[in-house]
Amino acid sequence: MHGDQKQAGGNDMQRLKFIDRMSQGKLSRRDMLTKASAFGVGMLTLPSLPKAADVLTCLEWAGYDDPSYFKSFSDRNGTPNFSIFTGEEDALAKVLAGFSADVMHPCNYSVNRFVNAKVAAEIDVTKLSNWKDVFPALQTADGVVMDGKVVMAPTDWGNASIAYRPDLVDEDFKKNESWGIFYDDKYAGKVAMLDSELCITFGLMLDGMSYKEAAWATGDKLKAAADKWGRKCTANSRFLWTDPTEVNQALASGEIVAAYAWNDTVKNLTDQGIPVAYARPKEGFFTWYCGLTLLNSGKADKALAYDFIDAWLSPETGKTLIEGSGLGHSNTKSFELADKQAVAKMGFTDPIQHMKDGTLFIQVSDQVQTEYNKVWGDTKALMQ
Known part of the structure; x- marks a missing residue:
């Protein structure tokens, strides 16, 4: 030849x-x-493809735009566009202002805000190949299902507590772990709170309220708490964080000694050999689960959105999440696939037992959340 x-x-x-x-x-x-x-x-x-302009746009938390969390999607469709938000209320405001996004990553306590605003669409789970392997209890959990419709595909779950340097805090705090550290002048400038109205909620709990009572506080009670606790929390915080990377670096350097944090902060620092403990505050140790919601403001082919959600639900993504952050994943097979030592270090493999062991963040009405948002915004403005 x-x-x-x-x-x-x-x-x-x-x-x-x-x-x-x-x-x-x-x-x-x-x-x-x-x-x-x-x-x-x-x-x-060529197989049926979206137009060149039909690139998936995702509203996402900082860090979750890492390609390892949706590898199978990118292999087939390329990298989606991301708009990083500082919190669900920030994301909702963007959508209501006309921002076009296809997928959003809310948590159980905030899904109702998107549903009530009529920007969330029902999810057809028959289009998700990995749905069958999602923990059955999560498939029907509050926030996943509303009015009989699936409105969020649960993906990740974990804790919210205080990560602290045991070598830099005093013995009294270690013996009496409390959210009060954010309001203690002894730690002024040495703590970092999440940029959230929780600054006020935790203060109400220090006044003796249950979490549920504090979360539903309104009117004069809420304003008084903002004046007393919200300002103190804000003033004592070296910064109000929106990106966990900022917290990790500050704790690692000793710039701060304690911070509101999720499981990934503890894992990342301990993996670096930095001493860090995760508190069990006497007022409450919090739990949450989050997921992906379809938005009706998007312009991309819906098939892309379903492919992205399905990629997040895959056991391979769960393995990455468990081993990389110490967070739980909704796919039962993730725990079989992940490194056994990484799973053991998590200390939990069952989301339902996990929720029972902590205080689950809850949904409140739109009216209450709107009032909380305004009071928190006013509090921050007064401190500038």
Whole structure:
């Protein structure tokens, strides 16, 4: 066979391999579009693809835009666009102001805000191949299902507490772990609170209220708590954080000695050999679960949104989440796939028992949340 015949034969073989991989969904959209013309494959031969402008847009927490959490999606469709939010209320405000997003990552205590605002769409779970492996109790949990409809596909779950440096706090705090550390002048400038109305909620709990009572506080009671506790918490915080990376770095350097934090902060620092403890505050040790919600403001093909959600629900993503952050995942098979030592270090493998062991953050009415948002915003403005 002459050289040019060999080359032609090789090209034909590569072309057939390309078409085969394309038909099996093993190529990203970008690869398909780039290689199609090179192999003489017409656009009509390509599988049904969204238009070039139909790139998925996600409203997401800082850190969750890491490609390892949705690898199977990116392999097929390329990298989505991300808009990072500081909290669910920030994300909701963006959507209501006209921001076009396809998927959002709320938590159990905030889903109702998106549903009530009519920006969340029902999720057809028959389009999710990994739904069958989601913990049954999470499939029907409050915030996942509302009015008989699935409005959030649960993905991650964990704790909210105080991460602190045991080598830098005093013995009294270690013996009496409390949310009061954020209001103690002894630690002024040495703590970091989340940029959240929880600054006020925790203060009400220090006044003797239960968490549920504090979360539903309104009127003069709420304003008084903001004046007494909200200002103190804000003034004592070296910074009000929105990105966990900021907290990790500050705790690691000793710039702060304690912070509101999730499980990943504890894992990241202990993996670096930095002494850090995770408090069980006497007023309450909090738990949560979050997930992905379809938004009706998006412009991308809905198939892309479902593919992204399904990628997040995969056991491979769960393995990454468990081993990388110490957080729980909704897919039961994640715990079989993940490193056994990493699972053991988590201390929990059952989301329902996990919720029972802590105080679950709850949903409140739109009216109460709106009032809390305003009071918290006013509190921060007064401290600037």
